[in-house]
Structures are given as structure tokens and as C-alpha cells.
Amino acid sequence: MNSKAIITSALPYANGEIHLGHVASTYLPADVTTRFLKLNGVEAYYVCASDDFGTPILIQSEKEGKTPSEYVAYWNKRDYEDFKAFGIDFDFFYKTSSDENIKFVQDVFKKLNDAGHIYEQEIIQFYCNNDKKFLPDRYVKGICPYCNAEDQYSDLCESCGRVPEEITDPKCSICGQTPTKEKTMHYFFKLKNFADSLYKWLDESEHLQKDVKKYVQNWIKSGLIDWDITRDITWGVPIPLDNAKNKVFYGWFDNHLAYISTALKFLNDKGIDGKAFWNSADIYHFIGKDIVYHHYLFLPAMRLGINSEYKLPDYIPTRGHLTLQSKKISKSRNWYIGLKQFLNYYPADYLRYYLVAINPYSQDDLNFDWDDFTTRINSELIGNLGNFVNRALGFTKKAFNGVIPKTTTFDEKDKEAEEKISGLSSEIGDLMNSNHLDRALKKVMEFSSFFNQYFQHKEPWKNGPGTENCVYLAVNAARSIAIAVYPFIPESSQKIWTQLGFSDNVNDHKWDEMSELAIPAGHMLGEASPLFSKVEATDIERYKKQLGPQ
Template identity: 80%
Template sequence: MVSFLSCATQTHSLKPRAIITSALPYANGEIHLGHVASTYLPADVTTRFLKMNGVEAYYVCASDDFGTPILIQAEKEKKTPQEYVAHWNKRDYDDFTAFDICFDFFYRTSSPENIQFVRYVFEKLKQNGHIYETEIIQFYCKNDQKFLPDRYVVGVCPYCKAVDQYSDLCEKCGRVPEEIENPKCAICGQPPTKEKTTHYFFRLKNFGDQLTKWLEENEHLQKDVKKYVQNWISSGLIDWDITRDITWGVPIPGDESKVFYGWFDNHLAYISTVMKFLGDKGIDGREFWNSADIYHFIGKDIVYHHYLFLPAMRLGINQEYKLPDYIPTRGHLTLQSKKISKSRNWYIGLRDFLSHYPADYLRYYLVSINPYSQDDLNFDWDDFATRINSELIANVGNLVNRALGFTKKTFGTIPEPDDLDEKDKDAEMKIKTLLSEMTPLMEQNHLDRALKKVMEFSIYFNQYFQHKEPWKKGPGTNSCVYLSVNAVHAIALALSPFLPQSAQKIWVQLGMPGKTTDHPWSAISEIAIQPGHVLGEIAPIFVRVEDADIKARKEELGTK
């Protein structure tokens, strides 16, 4: 993938380098709106912002290829696991690309590079005394004649008593049960028996003090997340079973009959994927990683893994690869106020959505409703239509069309401004301060608030244009046109990380060469379009979302 690098002067709080990752998509089904809302879209917007600030930033990801569900589904479809995950790796990448999620590199956890790296980390942890082997009792289904790891045992969470939870993660409270209560086989529903097997464990409980120190010293981590992670540590960590009795996974060195637990190997793919990508470019990957800002974008359901397991493993290999600087964590997306469920057909596939509406409509809506918190957000079809029509179209689209259309028709080129009156000076100041209003919010990952600043800016200039009444061609008309066109220039650059296609359309209508991404973020507040500049061809940027379309989309829910 092509990198969007620029020569802009970077903001003081940003390092010259950054690596951005998202929670890995499981290679076992299509990407839906719930996947992109909390992780991939915020990561993509942030990466685009960093690149426009001159940061050498790379956004990498990989499909999560291992685990029992994939093995069983591949068998059902009469495919090898390798064939099965290859299909979903390509399908996921294609769907992400259609949504303008621009990875610099998209790889897979089943890559030879990741397998080698996972085994290296295991051996290193073992040498450092953080791995031990012990005999355990594991659930076994006599009906299906197999051991039942992780998601093939469901029951009651011993901590919060939530029912129908997986044995390796309670989605209600976010904790990892030591042993699930009232267990049942997720395949046949029968109570499993218990059989002896030998597994490797990672000494997670030995890292409590180091994890606490890291949490206290990292000022970029969300305070509310840190607080309950610290509570988990203080209540006592448990050692982590990192072995699974299945055939599809990274084989354990010295015992090829077993494989690593998916959460041992998948987050290591953050590192191995970056090493592969940078190595192919002739860059020292480890040096780059350790000198960069590291971002891991996740949903709130995998906080335990990213705040405890992931940093502890890096600490256990003496921080050969630094711990993350940022772990932006967001809540779950519900659909029409109900929990998304693929098994109940209560979801919207990303590909299906994009067959009806432009990617930028969804990007706008999901960013605007998604705060930087663990609060859940809700996709509502009626609200989606209202926001697109009354905010994106009636506000941004209206200003672009009015300001550029009027200028093109009346003047042909940008006129020389008159002496600025107080209203004009205020408008000019709005342009010159937009950068300082947006940048801190972008750096702090308050993307919804930053996008709201653009909308407020657009509202202001719609009112300014209406107040100045340039169509009457009275005194100050030239200044109004001059400043309004420059406001559109600011909007095109400010929207570029959020709505890349729409921002580029505006850019072309402004008559600007190249791409918005060729220009530094700081250019947002420049009065860049000067008298004599020739605009491009003007046409509506957006198309209204019709009530009949929304009605049809609502009727489709649950009928797949």
C-alpha cells in the first residue's frame, strides 16, 4: 500500500514516527458495522491525521487465522483451514478497502513470520522463567470426542453471574474466568466431562507490580479503563493457560501435538507484521518500533488482554519491543438499540451497507456518534438519515455548493477582497483558529468532537454567507466570496481524515491540484486561495438519503 507521507511540520506532542494497529478481525465471517465502529475507523482517521502532520505513520493489521471455530467451520465447508482463512483474509481486506480503511500492510497470523516470532517469544519467556508446564483437568466432550477449549465451553461467569458466557472471556464484565460455572459443550449442548492433559502456563501473576507501574506512568491511557484494570490486579491475577489441544494453530516447540492459545499468538502479530512490512522496505523494524508512538485500537471486550496479557508478555522478554503508548478503547455498537448478533441475523454487513450508500456516509455517522469512551453507541437507521441529510448535506454540502457555485457563476475567478469589516474579520479569524481548535482533539482521540468542530465551522460560514447576501452585490461582496471559498478550502483539509472521498471531491471543485493528503494539516488555517484563482467544475457533493430507502433497509434487518 502507498504511504501518505507529507513534509508538514509535526505537532509538538507527536513523535516523528507512529505504528497503528487494530484488534485483528477473526477470519471466520464477514465484517459488519460493529467491527468497524470501535477500532478500524478510529484507527484509520488517526493514521490519516498523523500522516498529514508529517509523522512517518504506518497502519498495519492482519487476519486472526487460528482457533477451534475456524477448524470446525473449514471442516463443514470441506476446505483446509489454510484455504478457509485465505478466503476470509482477502474478503476482509476487500471490504475494508471499499470502506476506505487504508492499511499500509494487511497480513495474517498464520504467516511464517508470525509463527516463527510466536515460537521465539515462547522460548524467550521460558528461558526467563515465565513459563511452566503442569497437568490440568480440561473439559472433554464424549459426544463429540474432543477436548473443548475456550469458546466451545459456555456457562455462567463466576464473577458477575452472567449466563451463556464463554469459558475464556465474560463479555458482560470483561474478566477471564478461572473456571466457568455450569459448563456445557457449545457444539452439542451436553455437559462435558473432565479429563487430564498437560498444558503450558504463563506466569501472569508475577507481573502485577510491573503492570501497575506501567499503568501509573502512562498518561495516555484512558483513566476509567486504567482504574478497573488496576482493580483487577489488586484483586489478584491468575496464571494464563497458553496451550490448546487442537491441530490448527501455532505448534508448541517440543510438543507439536498442541498449539498456542489464540490470545498468545494473535497480538504478537502486531509486531511480526510490522517487522515484515518494514523489513521489506529495508528499515530496521525493532529500532523503528521502539522509537515510535505505538497505538493499539480496541473494543472494550478485549481490555483484559491488551492491558494485562499483552504488556506482561513484552515485559517478560525484557521489552525487546516497547509497550503501547496509546490503547484507544471504545464501546460496542448496538443496532436499533439491540445487541448485534450474527446468529440471529441482527447485523448489517459492511459490504451490504456499501452497496446502498457511500463509504463517507457511514464514516461520518459512526465518527459523529462515537465518543472516546467505553460507552456503547447505537446505529439507528432514522438517525443515520437525519444526520446525513440535515448535517452533512444541508450544512457542509450546502456551503460548498453555495460558496463555490455562486463564485464560479458570478465572478469566474476569485475576486480581490474589499476592506474587511468586523464580520469579515471575525470570519477570517474563524479560519485561522480552526487548526488550533481541532488539533488537540485529534491528538487526544476525541474524533467525534473534532468532527463537530468542522460542522460548527460550516454552520458559521453558512450564516456568514447568508448575512452578507453577496447575491445583492453590495459593499463587501468580494470579501464574503473570498473568505467563504477559503473556508471551503479549510473544510476540505479538515475533513480529509474523516471523509477522504468527499474531501477530495471538494478539493477538485476548488480547483486545487493533487490530493488533500499532499498538503500539511497546518494548511487548514491558511488563507490559501488567492485572487485570480480558477475554480473547478461545481456539482453537488452529496445525495439525499430518501425515506423509502431507509424503510427498505429497516425491513431487511433479521431477514438475511
């Protein structure tokens, strides 16, 4: 494990509220990983930014009578507040429209241009005569030429994940009419020239997912196409050339560069050499499977094009999409749950627990199901973990006035319980290091289940031989759980910590401390109370009815 790390996640587009689908694949896994790394003593920083540029923002801001800057400022603030309420603990949250990012993007372009990786070419682009504008990216929909999927955007097929050279049967996304083709001058990045170096980087990368690497390498083998990095709109990072007036960079040219510029801004302001830190740290980019093409091809090629002045990512954890009740999430059809909306229903830790538990480290899609959510929270989080902590601490308060008793000689069951505690940090840590967050959380729940059974077997309420040992080990197991669940459910973790009678914060401690019997005889517990409240079926039925057309 490197002593330094920079963690990023795909930038939230500043054009609407954050919903459950956004947080499941990127922000929550990134946050859990960052918290884990920090507990292990890693100097880790989680940085992010709102993605502020593009045609959709320009059009929507016009509809609302705002400038684009005013529009994205609102969503930057709102998104950050929603993330914070969910327990996403960014070290720094910035914006792609910042002066720092604009300057950085233009500087990278100049270096790529000077190195001969950019060329100018006249192209034919879709133009809507009805709306009187060129139609970049998501304002043209049609059929993917690779897999024949319908209703796909011109810059990305969400079905096969490839970027079409030209969409088939194009339609204007604004008015639905067939656009014409007009001439315009654009700038291109020579992506084709990086095929060999990209293939080699993928081959040599130790931590990238094997299945993702394989099909990206197949893309490379089938032939890359040069990348059009220009857009004919007014809202974006201006191209720093005299003959490129009224042209800006394609959003995917500038937004992932904000990973670097945002990190540099944050670190330099802290008095740390940002560039040196970046190049000596482990770099994580958490993404969803729909943007693999950009992060495995565009992003590394651009860094290679400036002679790897900033190191390429070590990890690109890639996960699938979230569906809702087994249907694709759709804002236009009101088939989604806003993050802020959900947090009005239940505590953040309920959602954090559920989304980690159902989310494997793979590109397989996952499904949010209200009934499954109810079952898992009630039977696992409350019936297992909450039940154990409450009974262990509650019994100690009742039978020993909250004071941990002195132990006697351990029997075989006690020794087994002691071994469970001593092995917990490495058992869970190995899974966390491998990004199998769901499996790590499952191990915590198995640990809690073991101690529920241990407590039941020892029957301390009968006050027989070994009662003191049972109380001592059970309370120490609750302490282990408090540290182990901190990355996943931090608010509940701190509640356990406080009930254990500690006045500091659980994250002031180290990961390995969970495997210590650190609560001695004579320690006084705090006040014990239930950690969670049951999810009621009647409430769930009401929430279900709020989905879909109203």
C-alpha cells in the same frame, strides 16, 4: 507529537464477514487517526492482519470441505477488500498464519521459557464425548463465576470483561451437552509474577484512559491468575518443544504478537530497521472494550517478560460496542448489517461520518439507528457542510465565472471569519491528539455552520459592498474544510479539493495549511456540483425490513 507512529487495531477473526459493529470501535478510529497523523508529517504506518487460528476456524473449514489454510485465505482477502471499499487505508494487511508470525511467536515463547516465565502443569479440561474433542475457549459456555452472567464463553465474560478461571454450569457449544473433564498437559505463563510491574506501568502511562486504567488496577489488586497458553487442537502455532506435539498456542498468545511481526515484516521489506522504528515510535492499539483484559494485562506482561525488547503501547484507545436499533448485534439472528451490504446502499463516507459522529472516546456503547442516520446525513452532512461548499463555489462560478475576486478592506464580520479560519487547525488538532474524534468532527461542522451564516449575512447575491471579501473568505473556508474532513470522509474531501480547482491530492498537504488563506485572487475554480445525495425515508424503511429472521 512523535515523528513516528505505528497504529494497529484488534485483528479481524478470519471466520466471517466484517459488519458495522467491527468497524465502529476499532478500524475506523484507527484509520482516522492515521490519516490525521500523516497530515501532520508523522511517519505513521497502519498495520493489521487477519486472526487465522482457533477451534471455530478448524470446525467451519471442515464443514465447508476446505483446509483451514484455504478457509482463512478466503476471509483474509474478502475482509481486506471490504475494508478497502470502506476507505480503511492499511499500509499493510497480513495474517497471523504467516511464516513470519509463527517464527516470531515461537521465538517469544522460547525467550519467556528461558527466563523462567513458563511452566508445565497437568490440568483437567472439558472434553465432549459426543464430539470426541477437547473443548477450548469458545466451545464451552456457562455462567460467569464473577458476575453470574449467563451464556458466557469460558475464556471471556462479555458482561464484566474478566477471564474466568473456570466457567460455571458448562455446556458444549457444539452440541449443548454437558462435557466431562479429562486430564491433559498444558503450559502456563506466570502472569501473577507481573502484577507489580503491570501496576507500575499503568500508573506511569500518560495516555491510557483513566477509567480503564483504574479498573484494570483493581483487577490486579484482587489477584491475577496464571494464564493457560496451550490448546489441544491441530490448527494454531505449534509449541516449539519436543514433548508438546499436537499442542498449539492459545490464540491470544499469538495474535497480538502479530502487531509486532506484521510491522517488522512491512518495515524491514521497506529497508527500514523495523525493531528500531517500533521502539522509537508512538505505538497505538485500537480496541473494543471486550478485550481490555488481554491488551492491558497479557500483552504488556509478555513484552515485560522479554525485557521490553519491544516497547509497550503508548495508547490503547478503547471504545464501546455498537448496537443496532438498540439491540445487540447477532449474526445468528440476522440482526446485523454487513459492511459490504451497507456499501451497496450508500457511499462509504456516509457511514464514516455517522459512526464517528456518534462514537465518543469512552467505553459507552453506541447505537446505529436508521432514523438517526437519515437525520444526521440529511441535516448535517448535506444540509450543513454540503450546502455551504456548494453555495460558496456555485455562487463564485455564477457571479465571477469561477475566478476568485480581489478583496477590499475587511469589515468586522470578515475579520471574524478570517479568525475562524486561522484558528481551525489548532482547535481541531487538539481534539484529534486527545482521541476525541467525535468532538473534532463536531468542530468542523460548527465551522461550516458559521460560514453558512456568514454567507447568509453578507448576501453576496445582492452584489453590495464586501461581496468580493465574502467570496474570497468563503472559498478559502471551503478549502479549510477539505483538509479538515480528510481523515473522516476522504473521498468527499478530495471531491471538494477538485472542485476548488486543484489538480493534486488533498493529502499531499499539511494539517496546518487549513488555517491559511491560500487561495489567491485570480484563482480559477473547477466545476461545482452537489457533493451528496439525500437519504430517502422510503429506502430506509426497506433496509429496516431486511433485519431479523427472514
